[in-house]
Amino acid sequence: MPATLRRPLLALTAALCPAMALLAAAPGAHAAAAGFPAQYAAPYLQIDGSTAADMAADQQASGVNHYTLAFLTSQSGCTLNWEDGGDPVGSYTSQINALKAAGGDVAISFGGAGSQELAQTCTSVSDLTAAYKKVVDTYGTNRLDFDIEGGALGDSAANQRRDQALAALQQEEPDVQIDWTVAVAPDGLESDVTGLLSGAQSAGVKTTLVNIMTMDFGDGENALQDAESGANATVKQLGSIYGGSTADNWARMGLTPIAGQNDDDENFSQSDASALESFAADKGVQELSFWEVDQYDKPAGYAYSKIFNKI
Numbered sequence: 032m033p034a035t036l037r038r039p040l041l042a043l044t045a046a047l048c049p050a051m052a053l054l055a056a057a058p059g060a061h062a063a064a065a066g067f068p069a070q071y072a073a074p075y076l077q078i079d080g081s082t083a084a085d086m087a088a089d090q091q092a093s094g095v096n097h098y099t100l101a102f103l104t105s106q107s108g109c110t111l112n113w114e115d116g117g118d119p120v121g122s123y124t125s126q127i128n129a130l131k132a133a134g135g136d137v138a139i140s141f142g143g144a145g146s147q148e149l150a151q152t153c154t155s156v157s158d159l160t161a162a163y164k165k166v167v168d169t170y171g172t173n174r175l176d177f178d179i180e181g182g183a184l185g186d187s188a189a190n191q192r193r194d195q196a197l198a199a200l201q202q203e204e205p206d207v208q209i210d211w212t213v214a215v216a217p218d219g220l221e222s223d224v225t226g227l228l229s230g231a232q233s234a235g236v237k238t239t240l241v242n243i244m245t246m247d248f249g250d251g252e253n254a255l256q257d258a259e260s261g262a263n264a265t266v267k268q269l270g271s272i273y274g275g276s277t278a279d280n281w282a283r284m285g286l287t288p289i290a291g292q293n294d295d296d297e298n299f300s301q302s303d304a305s306a307l308e309s310f311a312a313d314k315g316v317q318e319l320s321f322w323e324v325d326q327y328d329k330p331a332g333y334a335y336s337k338i339f340n341k342i
Contacts, residue, residue, distance in 0.1 A: 032075070032101065032143050032178060032244065032322050066097075066136030067174065069282070070316065072339035073097040073138060074290075075323045079116035082325045083126040086135075089324055093336035096135035099176055099320055100127075102143040109153035109162050114146055121169050131171070138174035138210060139166055148183040150193035159196035160203075167200075167207055176242070178212040184223050194234035201237055210240035212287065217248060217257045219264030228272050240317055241269060242285030245307075249295040255303040258288055259310055266314075278315055285318030286311055290327040290335040301331070304338040312342050 067073075076085060078100045086098050103120070106112040111120050127137055142148045153159045167173060175197075183189060201207050211231070213224045220228075220243070231238060243265055245258035262284065269280040286307060288299045304321075311319050319339040321328070328335045 066131070066172075067138075070312065070318075070342045071097050072319045072336065072342055073099045074321050074328065074336055074339065075099045075101050075140070075287070076325060077101050077115050077323050078113060078123060079118065080122075082115075083123045085325050085329060086126055086130050086137075087133075089329070089333050089336050090130065090133060090135060092333045093340055095333075095336045095340045096130070096133070097137065098130070098135070098324070099138045099140050101140040101323075102146055102178065103139060103141045103149070103166065104143070105147040105149045105152040107152060109149070109155070109158045111141075111149060111162060111166070114143065120166055124170065127170055127172075136174070137170070137172055138176045139170060139172055140176040140178055140212065142178040142180070142183060142212075144178075144180050146183075148179065148186075148189065150189040150196070151183060151186055154192065156192055156195045156199065159192055160199045163196060163200050164204065167204060173204070173206045174208050174210065174239075176210040176212055176240075179227060180214055184213075184227060190227060190230055191234070194231045194236055197231070198235040201235075208239040209236055210242055210285070211238060212242040212244060212285075215243035215245060215261040215265055217250065217252070217260040217264070219261060220268050225268055225272065228269075232272055238273070238283070240285050241265070241283055242287055242318060242320065244287050244322075246287070246289040246299070246322065247294050248297065251295075251297075254288065254293060254297040254299040255306055257297075258286060258299075258303075258307055262286060262310075262314070262316070281315040282317050284314075284316050285320060286316055287320040287322065290321040290323070291331070301334050301338060304335050308338055308341055316342075 072095050076098050102114045103111045104114045248257040266280045319342050321335050
């Protein structure tokens, strides 16, 4: 996510049949985890001690059952912590377990703009694998999201280590599913992003989701039109990387705008959200997300959660 969207502290059930249909898709397509329907909303929550309860509040207000929790970053070496507050792995387990007991689930997101990405500081593939496995085991989740952007995107050594570690993790824990959150332009993914995805595919990483950040396009155009244009271009690129049908690759895609005012003065309105939800539902997009629950959607009465949860 864009660094300017960080909290001030940084400056200081879908039915079983659709899921089975995804599982039976062309080679390289992978169904959503048991805890995730074939289509779902999973907004980002930039979690810390003061916002962890917003999962329960949002769930009660909107019916959303799935969240993407941001961000786990490198404290140093191979040690992770939660970026917004510096809390260690293991924090917020009671809130996450309560959500799961109520029928929900979480994806844990690593990285983000301006962060210290773990694969850059943890230079042992085996130790990197162990760090990822600790997150899976501690939180009881099999859904890991990697928001790779900025300097981390161009770090080929770190990308290679991450790919090797994730492939090894999936060998050891076959249920672990990997999502990539990446920037997009109105004409699709840039070459550094397609290189990241292709490299992971070549290394044997099984990708469940490519989540494109349909935000901050900076072209002065309509945010909704840019989002749909970027998605239409991306689905063709995913076909080149993963193969399969157009439907397979729509089902591999996630769309993540900013809920409201973007950094570039574009505004993604609630009516835009309704239109994007209809677009995503029609195309068979796997995930709708947005940045971010606590600062952007909670003040709006969880309006964006309610809209996206219709999928």
